[in-house]
Amino acid sequence: MAKAKFERTKPHVNVGTIGHVDHGKTTLTAALTTVLSKYYGGEAKKYDDIDAAPEEKARGITINTAHVEYETAKRHYAHVDCPGHADYVKNMITGAAQMDGAILVVSAADGPMPQTREHILLARQVGVPYIVVYMNKCDMVDDPELLELVEMEVRELLSKYDFPGDEVPVIKGSALKALEGDQSEIGEPSILKLAEALDTYIPTPERAIDKPFLLPIEDVFSISGRGTVVTGRVERGIVKVGDEVEIVGLRPTQKTTVTGVEMFRKLLDQGQAGDNVGVLLRGTKREDVERG
Structure with missing residues (x-):
């Protein structure tokens, strides 16, 4: 089959999901591709497509890094779904070092967990310049005050590791509901809000195009x-x-x-x-x- 040609019409930005195991990073990645493909073209990816490496399935945790792409109104994104398990931190270092910004996924039902903190610290250490927060599983929390509490905790944690916790966009939603096509505030609209936050909060990176070619081999x-x-x-x-x-x-x-x-x-x-x-x-x- 002849390969399609890549059309470079929008600025290209690299992002990825980080956060605690089972907080919904891969589901959110699937929701981003699915919802945005409806509005801006591109290919919807199912959870199983993204979580596909065989050794990941055996333990039900993500080990390798999966690359997907999607478009927003302004940009083309390459998205890395980062390993979520503590043992695979070294893999995250190879994946995360390539991000222009990260999407921190925090379950509203659990709040920040040990790996939430670990991934924020790693993002700081490997030089991820911007973080946008998606508070997932908001459909599982009935009390709006609890949601506010979790948001405050996340902002404090980001500030602790020298990210601007007060300014970071925090989007509340449910990646699963969005995947199912739910039109309430926490469904599809939350994904569009997240896309808008990525477009506006993460600046288009200056690329060193004029310098001599260099490609570190992964x-x-x-x-x-x-x-x-x-x-x-x-x-x-x-x-x-x-x-x-x-x-x-x-x-x-x-x-x-x-x-x-x-x-x-x-x-x-x-x-x-x-x-x-x-x-x-x-x-x-x-x-x-x-x-x-």
């Missing part, structure tokens, strides 16, 4: 008959098909040629700073390249 795959693909986020510069690039690291530096650039399984004319891309390298063996 993963390496081999595709039979095509060669080796490296994936990661372009930190600086631009990469185009036909460019000669160098693989630099622990081993002697090698030169190779880029034979393809893709984003979200769509072909790109060029990858530029800020894009999460796959780059096909001519004549490079899988074992010649490693993560990092």
